[in-house]
Amino acid sequence: MIRQRSTIYNTGSSHDSVIQDARANSLKLNTSNFLGEDKIVQKSTPFRFIDKIRVQWFSFDNQDFLFSKYSRGLNVFCKPNLHAAGFSKNEFFKEVRGFLTNYIDIPEDAWIVSKDALFYYDSSLFPDRLIQSISSLIGHETTIDLERPFNLDYVYENDQCTVKLNGHTTSQLTYERQSGKRREVGLFLREPGISVRDDIVLAGVRAVFEDKADSEAQDNNKNSDFLQKTLFHVKSRQRKLARRYESKIQPNGLHPFIELEFDKDNKIAQEKKLAFDDDVLQCKLFCYLNLPRSAFIDKYQLPKYLEPLVTFGNNDLELPEYKIDSWGSEFLFEVKMPELSNFQIPLHSRYQLRNETSGLSFKQLPEPIIFYGCDVRQPEFLNKSPFDNRIDVGGNYERFFTNDTVFYHFESNQELLQFTIPTAKDSFHTNQMLTFICIGCGTVYILYKLLLANFASVSGRAKVAPSKKND
Structure with missing residues (x-):
């Protein structure tokens, strides 16, 4: 089963006119210029030789409790399971290629060793195939507007895949109960007066859509009890x-x-x-x-x-x-x-x-x-x-x-x-021709000098020979 948590951060001062419709099986929000995060968790096919994989795409500087900052562009980390039975470098990279080639093309020699994991970085490579896969996974119902800058955090660990998308929300959001999915939706704003940078107080409402429809709820009627008021504190690790x-x-x-x-x-x-x-x-x-x-x-x-x-x-x-x-x-x-x-x-x-x-x-x-x-x-x-x-x-x-x-x-x-x-600017062919000419001239000059020396040696021996005979 897929578990999804959608968090909408209301950057305004009130939730008035944000909730357009609330029913037992659906929720409609007006979220123009809000910020948000989708977190999706599901079971994944286990790997033999890969312990953890993390793919991060960073292009958006978020706010408050959703804020995080990493190197702009694509960051990929892969930690091998060195204690796995039969572990070998070749089998490990074969498994890595089998997974990553579905989303990102990374040559085996392009990684560097960093701390306890392999690390690959590219400031411009966009993981479009991975984004398409995630959109398909959640039925193209993302809270985040993927046409604007956003951040992605994909983690494989303990036979489980966790994906986070955060950025600007789309202007209208509709959440519906779906088979095979548990979805939690939270709409929050920062409580003024009592929130500080190291202790953010969030106030809002929360709704949970379970896998199976609630038999007691009527889809045609509004259900005021469906939304639960929520208040909690957040201690942020990354701050501005x-x-x-x-x-x-x-x-x-x-x-x-x-x-x-x-x-x-x-x-x-x-x-x-x-x-x-x-x-x-x-x-x-x-x-x-x-x-x-x-x-x-x-x-x-x-x-x-x-x-x-x-x-x-x-x-x-x-x-x-x-x-x-x-x-x-x-x-x-x-x-x-x-x-x-x-x-x-x-x-x-x-x-x-x-x-x-x-x-x-x-x-x-x-x-x-x-x-x-x-x-x-x-x-x-x-x-x-x-x-x-x-x-x-x-x-x-x-x-x-x-x-x-x-x-x-x-x-x-x-x-x-x-x-x-x-860099060098001259033509390769010109350099090559000049090099061959220089080598050729040098070779001819050396041969000429060797022949000249040899001729002088032979001539010298010829002049000394008659005197030696007279002696």
């Missing part, structure tokens, strides 16, 4: 700061910089209530970054305020891009500054194949994620939130922190950064 930053690339030949500029309206002194909220104990500032294989970071050439904590991926400083199969590398830094100010991250570009038209290779990378990681009191309340996304695998930077950590994110544009790498 009012301060924002912008990222841009500073060109510098083969050694560009990522430059981060922070708003000066809200000074760090205001944040150094660095107990941002009542439940916070202590905080540190971090920077998380995914780099495509066209660029890398030399940890020995970092400024003193960037302390590398995590590095995964191919960091061979000598290899050109076309000699690397993996997608790139990931980094986590602690930013050590007495007061937060603008700073730079130095990059190194890898050598490219020639570009015969422009002499430049154009690349993209996601902007760095800048955040505070903070220890909190009573972390068990974080796990109790039905909207908490933390699990053992995936989540970019989340998996490098303990379970009692909350994250405070700066606002940002979340755009992909563009940078260029100088």
